[in-house]
Amino acid sequence: GESVGLHLPTLSVQEGDNSIINCAYSNSASDYFIWYKQESGKGPQFIIDIRSNMDKRQGQRVTVLLNKTVKHLSLQIAATQPGDSAVYFCADPLTGPETSGSRLTFGEGTQLTVNP
């Protein structure tokens, strides 16, 4: 079936380095993606989103890149800080009939660890 998943389960970086977290998707009809951050013991928190008519979108210290040709997303975090340590998910809102809402389809996530 359709899926959204990540390449690596863990990523360890030094404080101050840039981090890159990757995600692959299989549904070529997907037109909108969201990155979530989940800290230990908390619910996922929205970071940034991107529509399929864009290749790149920037936020505060984060950039998302979308390559529709190979169905690949990446989240880049600049100058990674200890507070960035968390699990990062890419998600694809599955929108079907109105009664279905926009259920999010998540992959397993990448655990980012920032070493001081």
Next chain:
Amino acid sequence: GAGVSQSPSNKVTEKGKDVELRCDPISGHTALYWYRQRLGQGLEFLIYFQGNSAPDKSGLPSDRFSAERTGESVSTLTIQRTQQEDSAVYLCASSLDGRARVEQFFGPGTRLTVL
């Protein structure tokens, strides 16, 4: 409140018991979702409520699972005759409405452990 709240934060129960999990969405949010997150995995959709419409229950894994929502307020997720495989974090999210590009705000979750 300022965000989505859930209670209890942790629940330990014995196999075969019933449990009830509660979600208080953000005031004014008409859409409410329940998800399940098994250890080390992504979120699995369970059920969706939108206003007074009939809920979308297509993600509920078995008839032991049910959920209710009173209008546009509190929701409860009930698991009857719990099994060990029900152990997971149950997350609730709410949004202004159910459209795709409307942000879902998550609660902290209820960690359920079935012994």
